[in-house]
Amino acid sequence: MSALFNFQSLLQVLLLLICTCTYVHSVAPALLDNRKTGILSVFYKFARIGERLSPYVAIGCFIMAFNTLSS
16 A cells, blocks of 8 residues: 555655655755755755754654554
8 A cells, every 4th residue: 555545654754754854954955945946845844844843753753663663
């Protein structure tokens, strides 16, 4: 089943995308800063979500990890 039809997999993909974009923005900010408009602005927005809501993203990652390990 693809990640689009399974809600748990969709949440995992979104959390991993947020964490990846935040890491890339912290290592090389120029990669995402010049893409604030257009279709690639989604990655910039995910990076901003990861920076501003990092405690909540971390809690979500822990919950998804325990959920994945328990299933």
